[in-house]
Amino acid sequence: MYIVSLTYTASLERIDDALPAHRDWLDAQFAAGNFVAAGPKVPRDGGVILASNMERARLDALLATDPFAEQDLVVYAVTEFKATRLAPGLNLPRPEAP
Structure with missing residues (x-):
């Protein structure tokens, strides 16, 4: 798993201009099972993505x-x-087979 x-x-103006395309890209990654969470930081100086079920090279390519x-x-x-503990009810994708 990756943070x-x-x-x-x-500038936030440039970020906001690109935000719809970024959100579409996030939607595609969620649909593919690559990401498990995403959102903006507070204060708004960036964001965070939780990615799972892939090798680092694949994440870098994405x-x-x-x-x-x-x-x-x-x-x-x-x-x-390595996520060794999860909250009750939280299920993450299983790791890919090597």
């Missing part, structure tokens, strides 16, 4: 297709961790 922290490197990345509007910090 992806996005930090804006452009992030490169984010409209925010394509327009050079953000930088990403990626932290990998």
Whole structure:
């Protein structure tokens, strides 16, 4: 599992212009089972994505297709961790077979 922290490197006006395309991209990643949570940071200087069920190289390739990345509007910090405990009722996708 990965925590992806996005930090804006452009004005909020430019971020807002790209936001509909970014949201469409997020929708596609959720539909594909790649992401389990996403949302803006507070204060609004970036966002956070929880990604699961993939190798790091695949995540990096997906992030490169984010409209925010394509327009050079953000930088990403990626932290990998192993979820060993989950809240009751929280189900995450199972890891891919090697």
